[in-house]
Amino acid sequence: MKGIIGKKIGMTSIFSPDGKQTACTIIEAGPCIVTQVKTAETDGYNAIQLAYGDKNEKHTIAAEKNHFAKANTAAKKFVKEFRNYFTAKNLGDAITVDIFAEGEKVDVVGTTKGKGFQGVVKRHGFSGVGEQSHGQHDRQRAPGSIGNSSDASRVFKGMRMAGRMGNDRVKVKSLKILKVFPDKNYILVNGSVPGHNGAIVYIQK
Incomplete structure (x- = not known):
């Protein structure tokens, strides 16, 4: 599996070379920092923990500060585990939108509007x-x-x-990646994804 944490920016539409209009969602995906690496020997399963979004140090408890300090990064708001990651990663590595390519099918997990x-x-x-x-x-x-x-x-x-x-957790499966903008950390996926603009979503494959 490969995945990344992102934020829903909003919806737009793009046009194909033959003039066909396609509705799509803009997601700001990453960059995420690897804050923990779990292995079958030490934890019973293989996974990596990704963190996204800066958090005010004033609102961070000491245990979180020490946890993120091991990865040599500032405190983060959102943390998510991805099991059996597609490639080996080390503590402190950055995950960006480069792990995805145009034309791939991904699943997007989010929380619907309440x-x-x-x-x-x-x-x-x-x-x-x-x-x-x-x-x-x-x-x-x-x-x-x-x-x-x-x-x-x-x-x-x-x-x-x-x-x-x-306000329910929903997974939308097999959304096609239409565009990837590595310079802005943007991914355009076909169709709509759950959540309001600014909501946190998980993209995985």
Whole structure:
């Protein structure tokens, strides 16, 4: 596996030589610093730990300062492990967008936008109970029946009802890398990725 930590910048579109327009997401990926190397002999599995984004030293505890000092780097905000990395890396090495090439397929992991507490129409796509008629008042966005009364005598788990929506960890698979800009640490991937502009995402293959 190979991967990198990045930040979603926003969306745009590019045009191919034949004039076809493609929507894409701009991700600022890296540079990330290798802050720990794990091996099967010492930790039971092979992995490297990457760190991204500078953190204010005032908000960094002593244990974190010592951990990052071993890699000869300043304190970082975000840390992520990638198992079975595609090539051997040493403590303190920098990982940049150069590990990816145009045309590769990657998976992007992020956290979706939080929508708060929502009703069944927005959360599950319910359409209500239809046209309003005599004796039927304000039922257009109502959930309707949620179960039987005497037989089950309870509401089954998994019933689609109102509740918290969004703020979920989501992986979007097989997104094609359209462009790589090593000078700006930018990657353009086909389509959309979860999260708001400025959200942290993990790109892996």
